[in-house]
Amino acid sequence: MKGGWPVGGRVLLCLTVSLLLPGRGDTFTINCSGFDQYGVDPAAFQAVFDRKAFRPVLNYSNPTHVNISFTLSAILEVNAQLQLLTSFLWMNVMWDNPFISWNLEECVSLKNLTVSAENVWLPDIFIVESMDVDRAPPGLTAFVNSEGRMKYDRPVRVTSICNLDIFYFPFDQQNCTFTFSSFLYTVDSMLLGMDKEVWEITDTSRNLIQTQGEWELLGITKATPKMLVGSNVYDQIMFYVAIRRRPSLYVINLLVPSGFLIAIDALSFYLPAESENRAPFKITLLLGYNVFLLMMNDLLPASGTPLISVYFALCLSLMVVSLLETIFITYLLHLATTQPPPMPWWLHSLLLYWANPRTCCPTAPQKGNKGLNLHPAHLPGVKEPVELVGKVSGPREAELNGCPESTRAQLVDLWVQFSHMMDTLLFCLYLLFMATSVVTVIILWNT
Structure with a gap:
């Protein structure tokens, strides 16, 4: 072909370029x-x-x-x-x-x-x-x-x-x-x-x-x-x-103090129901728990609803229920010592059974008896009211209520015993609910 490179020249040119260019052969x-x-x-x-x-x-x-x-x-x-x-x-x-x-x-x-x-x-x-x-x-x-x-x-x-x-x-x-x-x-x-x-x-x-x-x-x-x-x-x-x-940091700073506070709240039930210190003590404990939650809020996650928040809300709810129970018992005691209403026959029977479950309550009042003709000897372990009866058994009050002084004292004693029974029952329910809730939270944490 005219003007073209000979075959030998083309081969020589390719070899020369391959040796000169970097990245070829042994270079x-x-x-x-x-x-x-x-x-x-x-x-x-x-x-x-x-x-x-x-x-x-x-x-x-x-x-x-x-x-x-x-x-x-x-x-x-x-x-x-x-x-x-x-x-x-x-x-x-x-x-x-x-x-x-x-x-x-x-x-x-x-x-x-x-x-x-x-x-x-x-x-x-x-x-x-x-x-x-x-x-x-x-x-x-x-x-x-x-x-x-x-x-x-x-x-x-x-x-x-x-x-x-x-x-x-x-x-x-x-x-x-x-x-x-x-x-x-x-x-x-x-x-x-x-x-x-x-x-x-x-x-x-x-x-x-x-x-x-x-x-x-x-x-x-x-x-x-x-x-x-x-x-x-x-x-x-x-x-x-x-x-x-x-979790050690959060257990020491969150769970342990909260457990101590809820335990103290449970032990506060052992304060006498007639005492005027139980309700203020529970209110102080409730305020202290709220302050604790505010101080420890920075350690909790800023979003979502972790199980520990549910646990704290549960503890707070238990303290509120405990305070409401104390208010209810205080109201019952106040009612018993001021204007005790007639006790229904079924409630009197229940109170007798609570005092002595083995007794079949042969002296339980009939429905229309209202429990006013009973003697305290029918209730094993019932003590004669001293301070409470003294406050309400004056002649004028007994006369106004239309019932003898001794019968009124018996009625006051029955309502006081009922208040103590309700206090014990609600305390047992409180402990049962608290134990069930804590065990449930621990089981969820371990899953």
């Missing part, structure tokens, strides 16, 4: 003359630095294999309101750069070098759940060995999305995920792998975390799903991180 081997007593000559790596904008492969149809691992060194914050986990990771990324290699025998057995990370190609690995900018410190370096194996380690503070369940606070466990992926390279260009086993990552992370913070690491597992975005498929490695809260 990838670093010349050891760049390693001398003054350090490393940057000119020896200039060809590699010029390629940093491109993925380092000999054939672009072959994907780059990138190995990923990390160490969870600290859990800084768990924000239940924003559903965010703030942690500190040491990320480890490894890949091969075929443009870097040197002969160990010629280069005085130099096995590893550190290269500024700004001068080499870095894989664009990111954490999918991250909600903050990358806060890795600038000016990091990468390690490279004589075979072109690159290793890039960087510390990073990660604020990631985590679906937090605080119902069992402070005995809660959380499961969060760290998904490592590339946002530029599909599976045709980059494949992800691991250079460490999951149990190695777990053990290393657990040893670092166990001495700090309120969280402890339970375990790490992994999965390798693919992410499909349109027609593009991206490789991923997903790590499931299970953590558990150390």
Whole structure:
């Protein structure tokens, strides 16, 4: 063909270009003359630095294999309101750069070098759940060995999305995920792998975390799903991180004081019902519990309804019920000592049975008797009222009520005994409800 190159000329031109262009043939081997007593000559790596904008492969149809691992060194914050986990990771990324290699025998057995990370190609690995900018410190370096194996380690503070369940606070466990992926390279260009086993990552992370913070690491597992975005498929490695809260701080500052206060409230039932100190004591205890809740409010989660909040509301309700019971008994005693109404026959029978369950109550009044013709001897253990009767058994009051003084004293004594019976019954119901509620909460916490 006229004006064309001869066949031999074309072959010679291709050989010349292949030898002159960097990245072809044996020109990838670093010349050891760049390693001398003054350090490393940057000119020896200039060809590699010029390629940093491109993925380092000999054939672009072959994907780059990138190995990923990390160490969870600290859990800084768990924000239940924003559903965010703030942690500190040491990320480890490894890949091969075929443009870097040197002969160990010629280069005085130099096995590893550190290269500024700004001068080499870095894989664009990111954490999918991250909600903050990358806060890795600038000016990091990468390690490279004589075979072109690159290793890039960087510390990073990660604020990631985590679906937090605080119902069992402070005995809660959380499961969060760290998904490592590339946002530029599909599976045709980059494949992800691991250079460490999951149990190695777990053990290393657990040893670092166990001495700090309120969280402890339970375990790490992994999965390798693919992410499909349109027609593009991206490789991923997903790590499931299970953590558990150390509850000692909250048990000492929240549960123990609350338990002491509710126990004191229960013991206050042993104060005499006729005493004028029971109601004020319970009111003071109730106000003190409210102050305790206000002071400890900062330790509770700001969102949601954890089980411990239900427990505190239950304790507060028990104290209110206890105060209402005291008010009711005080009202009964006041009624018995001022204007005691006639006692129904069924109530009198119940009172007799309560005083002596083995007795069949042969002297129980009939329905129309109203219990006014009974003698206190019918009630075993009934004491003669002293102060209470003295207040109401004056001749004028008895005359106004249309009944003898002795009968009125008996009626007052019956109502006082009924008040004591109701106090004991309500106290037993109070203890039963409190024990059932506390056991239920403990069982829910242990599930």
